[in-house]
Amino acid sequence: MLRFVGKRLWHGGLTLAALVTLTFFVMRLAPGGPFSRNRKISPEVQANIEAAFHLDEPLWMQFGRFVWGVLRLDLGPSTRHRDYSVNDLIASGLPYSLTIGLWAVVIATLVGVALGLAGALRRNSATDYLAGLVGVIGIAIPIFVIGPVLQATFALRLDWLPVGGIGEGWRSLILPVIVLALPNIAYISRLTRTSMIETLRENHVRTARAKGIGWRRVLWRHTLTGTLLPVIAYLGPATAAIITGSILIETIFAVPGIGRHFVDAALNRDYPLVMGITLLYGAILILLNIATDVIRAILDPRIRNER
Amino acid sequence: MTGLRKGLGAWLAGAAMALALAAGPALADDTLDRGIGSEWSSLDPQVNFDAAAGWILADAYEGLVTFDPDGAIIPGAAERWEASADGKTYTFHLREGLKWSNGDPLVAQDFVNGVLRTLDPATVSEKGYYFYSTIKVKGAAALANGETTDPSVLGITAPDDRTLVIEMETPAPHILDLVGAFQFAPLHSPSFQAGGAGVFIDPAKVVSNGAYVIREVVPQSHVLLEKNPNYWDAANVKIPFVKYHVTEDVGTELKRYQAGEIDITYDIPLADLERLKAETPDEVRIFPSTFLIYYSFNLSNPDLANIDLRRALSLALDRDTLENRIVKGGATPTFSYGGGFDPDYDGPAIAEATMTQADREALAKELYAKAGYGPDNPLKLSIATTVAEVNIRRAQGAALMWKKVLGADVTVNSMERKAWLDLFYTDDWTIFADNLVGDFAGPETFLSYMRPSAEPGYDWVKPEYDAAMDAAAEQPDKSTRYPELAKAEKILLDDYIFAPIAIEPYRHLVKPNVRGFGTSAAGYHNSQWMALE
Numbered sequence: 116m117l118r119f120v121g122k123r124l125w126h127g128g129l130t131l132a133a134l135v136t137l138t139f140f141v142m143r144l145a146p147g148g149p150f151s152r153n154r155k156i157s158p159e160v161q162a163n164i165e166a167a168f169h170l171d172e173p174l175w176m177q178f179g180r181f182v183w184g185v186l187r188l189d190l191g192p193s194t195r196h197r198d199y200s201v202n203d204l205i206a207s208g209l210p211y212s213l214t215i216g217l218w219a220v221v222i223a224t225l226v227g228v229a230l231g232l233a234g235a236l237r238r239n240s241a242t243d244y245l246a247g248l249v250g251v252i253g254i255a256i257p258i259f260v261i262g263p264v265l266q267a268t269f270a271l272r273l274d275w276l277p278v279g280g281i282g283e284g285w286r287s288l289i290l291p292v293i294v295l296a297l298p299n300i301a302y303i304s305r306l307t308r309t310s311m312i313e314t315l316r317e318n319h320v321r322t323a324r325a326k327g328i329g330w331r332r333v334l335w336r337h338t339l340t341g342t343l344l345p346v347i348a349y350l351g352p353a354t355a356a357i358i359t360g361s362i363l364i365e366t367i368f369a370v371p372g373i374g375r376h377f378v379d380a381a382l383n384r385d386y387p388l389v390m391g392i393t394l395l396y397g398a399i400l401i402l403l404n405i406a407t408d409v410i411r412a413i414l415d416p417r418i419r420n421e422r
Numbered sequence: 423m424t425g426l427r428k429g430l431g432a433w434l435a436g437a438a439m440a441l442a443l444a445a446g447p448a449l450a451d452d453t454l455d456r457g458i459g460s461e462w463s464s465l466d467p468q469v470n471f472d473a474a475a476g477w478i479l480a481d482a483y484e485g486l487v488t489f490d491p492d493g494a495i496i497p498g499a500a501e502r503w504e505a506s507a508d509g510k511t512y513t514f515h516l517r518e519g520l521k522w523s524n525g526d527p528l529v530a531q532d533f534v535n536g537v538l539r540t541l542d543p544a545t546v547s548e549k550g551y552y553f554y555s556t557i558k559v560k561g562a563a564a565l566a567n568g569e570t571t572d573p574s575v576l577g578i579t580a581p582d583d584r585t586l587v588i589e590m591e592t593p594a595p596h597i598l599d600l601v602g603a604f605q606f607a608p609l610h611s612p613s614f615q616a617g618g619a620g621v622f623i624d625p626a627k628v629v630s631n632g633a634y635v636i637r638e639v640v641p642q643s644h645v646l647l648e649k650n651p652n653y654w655d656a657a658n659v660k661i662p663f664v665k666y667h668v669t670e671d672v673g674t675e676l677k678r679y680q681a682g683e684i685d686i687t688y689d690i691p692l693a694d695l696e697r698l699k700a701e702t703p704d705e706v707r708i709f710p711s712t713f714l715i716y717y718s719f720n721l722s723n724p725d726l727a728n729i730d731l732r733r734a735l736s737l738a739l740d741r742d743t744l745e746n747r748i749v750k751g752g753a754t755p756t757f758s759y760g761g762g763f764d765p766d767y768d769g770p771a772i773a774e775a776t777m778t779q780a781d782r783e784a785l786a787k788e789l790y791a792k793a794g795y796g797p798d799n800p801l802k803l804s805i806a807t808t809v810a811e812v813n814i815r816r817a818q819g820a821a822l823m824w825k826k827v828l829g830a831d832v833t834v835n836s837m838e839r840k841a842w843l844d845l846f847y848t849d850d851w852t853i854f855a856d857n858l859v860g861d862f863a864g865p866e867t868f869l870s871y872m873r874p875s876a877e878p879g880y881d882w883v884k885p886e887y888d889a890a891m892d893a894a895a896e897q898p899d900k901s902t903r904y905p906e907l908a909k910a911e912k913i914l915l916d917d918y919i920f921a922p923i924a925i926e927p928y929r930h931l932v933k934p935n936v937r938g939f940g941t942s943a944a945g946y947h948n949s950q951w952m953a954l955e
Contacts, residue, residue, distance in 0.1 A: 145840070145841070146840065146841040146844040146845070147838075147839075147840025147841050147843055147844040148840070148844075150548075151840060151843045151844055156548050156550075156551050156555075157550075157551070157554065157555070157563065157566060157567060159566070159567035159568060160543070160548065160550060160551070160566055160567065163543045163546065163568065164546050164548065167546040195463060196461070196463060196464070196641065197463055197464035197466060197469050197470075198464050198465055198466060198619070198620075198622065198623045199623075199641060203641075204641060207640070207641045207642075208641065208642060263673060263674075263677070266674070266677050267677070270677065270681050271677060271680055271681055274681070277678075277681065277683060278674065278677040278678045278680075278681045278683055279674050279677070279678055279683070280643065280644070280667060280678065280683060281640075281643055282644075282683065366670055366671045366674070367671060367673075367674055368674070369643075369667070369668065369669065369670070369671070369674055369678070371640060371641060371642030371643035371668070372642070375642055375670065376642065379460070379461070379670075382838065382839065382840065383840070384840050
């Protein structure tokens with residue numbers, strides 16, 4: 116098991132290194148720079164500003180500087196947000212992204228699994244159709260439509276929740292968490308339903324029933340683990356996607372998370388910030404994928420014994 | 423620089439804090455909530471170049487002068503000033519008993535130190551530009567370019583604690599526009615020397631001299647300011663707290679305004695503008711800014727080298743239809759380059775401005791044919807613009823007019839802002855959807871920019887223009903300087919190196935209970951003039 120984890124970590128590290136190297140050089144191909152303006156400042160001052168951020172050095176040297184910084188856990192200064200280092204900005208934005216992201220995962224999992232199980236156990240009933248409907252809505256309607264609709268309903272019309280910002284603590288997070296969770300509720304419930312129906316047809320379940328074990332006990336002891344395996348496989352990448360993919364939601368609900376920094380940084384050619392967030396997102400994605408594999412290996416002896 | 427370890431160590435605490443922020447004095451009646459669009463680029467008064475961040479800094483810092491709700495220059499930290507007869511030296515007299523927010527006495531040298539820090543290459547600030555270019559303070563260029571580090575070369579001195587003298591190489595009556603908080607904030611040296619530039623975002627350490635002090639800074643979210651009891655005019659500051667919210671998404675900002683979370687918005691979504699004007703006319707505030715839109719012609723392009731063709735293109739644009747029926751953003755159509763900002767500047771007589779659109783189009787067709795173009799030989803053009811909605815609408819409208827009136831074949835090439843900025847210097851464009859934001863509300867900031875000697879990048883060779891601008895620069899007073907500037911502008915406009923189009927407006931929604939929000943063209947709206955009723 117330890118060898119398995121070690122090997123995955125090594126591969127993950129290589130992937131991450133390839134990702135940041137590629138990002139570093141591709142980003143520089145885009146026209147414009149962090150300090151291009153339509154206002155002429157004295158050439159000496161322009162040169163001074165570029166030198167202060169090492170933009171005057173050859174690209175390979177800048178890359179070396181970046182790698183050396185990463186090794187010392189120092190991602191450098193932001194060129195757009197002059198008061199902050201990239202570390203500062205990540206430290207300030209990450210808690211918000213993680214808070215809404217993790218809550219969305221928890222809610223999506225609980226509600227999704229519950230809806231899926233209900234649908235599987237009462238196939239073609241009203242509950243099943245209702246769960247299916249929620250699924251279709253969650254997947255089909257894009258965030259930039261559902262977000263403003265919820266704002267108009269719950270903030271403007273009913274005045275129960277704030278439109279955006281973080282001024283009202285946990286109440287401010289309710290709408291972004293719901294919108295972030297919705298599509299995942301949909302996927303997880305469909306996944307759980309299909310998986311449950313399949314598991315119920317498995318030989319070991321039939322055997323358990325034949326032995327005279329009650330339905331309730333069969334469900335809990337013999338089918339749930341099998342049912343949830345695909346859900347867990349989905350959850351790893353989905354959690355990473357939720358944490359790194361909340362950009363639109365952060366903008367619509369004015370949540371000061373890291374996703375907004377990412378877009379802003381790319382548009383403003385804030386090279387250090389783009390690199391810092393790419394590295395962070397890459398690491399989150401890879402680590403969660405590894406964690407998923409490990410959990411699946413623990414739960415499913417077939418996967419474990421393969422290695 | 424904070425280590426990531428420290429950052430990650432703090433994030434759990436941060437996550438808890440994120441939930442507990444509701445405890446802050448937010449959304450109460452004693453707080454004015456203002457939208458600022460994108461996040462501020464810096465709260466360092468000697469570094470920040472953003473207009474919206476300038477609002478925060480104008481509340482926290484006060485320059486020698488300040489601007490009333492409608493943008494007029496009034497005494498700030500200086501109670502009075504006088505100019506020498508040649509207009510090259512200005513002497514400012516500070517108020518008695520001025521204090522920093524921590525109670526320290528505020529002296530004239532603090533203002534000198536602010537400018538010295540702006541010019542110091544180690545500060546890595548672009549704002550030194552105001553002192554070596556917009557006005558030419560003695561020694562400023564040498565300090566900014568790193569030729570010397572000797573502060574005594576600077577022509578800004580403090581002979582005593584309440585007197586500040588500014589010596590310039592050429593007279594510049596617009597100096598008063600450039601000694602407000604945005605360019606001329608003082609520096610509290612003891613706190614800066616102890617904590618470096620980090621003090622400006624640290625509520626526990628920041629020391630300022632404005633009507634408010636910074637109390638809380640959350641990146642991408644907000645800056646909270648509290649009334650400064652040590653401000654000289656604190657008795658007349660009515661609102662205890664001001665909160666500036668990052669409002670990146672204009673649609674969300676509107677909803678937050680409607681829900682009462684924001685009192686003054688940064689902008690109004692174009693799609694909602696007409697409806698809001700009809701429903702809540704008193705809350706919609708639209709007034710001209712110093713943001714000029716003009717379409718530049720590439721003079722090195724063989725087609726556009728022909729002045730008749732350039733004039734035809736300018737004439738064929740129906741600016742009124744373009745702005746009021748197509749873009750519909752509230753911009754003011756213009757034929758001038760330096761006019762429309764300072765009511766005292768009359769500018770040159772512009773023939774196009776007084777013609778009817780039908781006459782303009784007739785003349786445009788005539789000039790187009792004279793230049794050798796027609797249905798068999800249509801002109802091919804491309805407009806380079808950004809992806810911003812107003813810019814695309816305007817470019818599509820212009821393309822349509824050039825096609826309809828002249829039969830020219832015009833495409834719109836919209837691109838990301840940074841790519842657009844870079845494209846200009848590559849010279850690989852025919853029509854550039856250009857703009858310039860003036861440093862102050864007056865003609866000279868625009869006209870100086872176009873001087874061929876300033877190398878703005880238009881391939882325009884015109885020694886006469888530089889000479890006319892030099893002649894204007896000799897005049898110490900606006901009354902004698904403006905007629906000279908008008909002569910220069912005539913030379914500029916007569917070459918049709920661009921087509922002036924419109925002056926972009928500010929668009930704000932202001933709650934009916936907010937008093938004291940004026941119509942400053944330079945965009946200064948100090949919270950100290952406002953009240954909540």
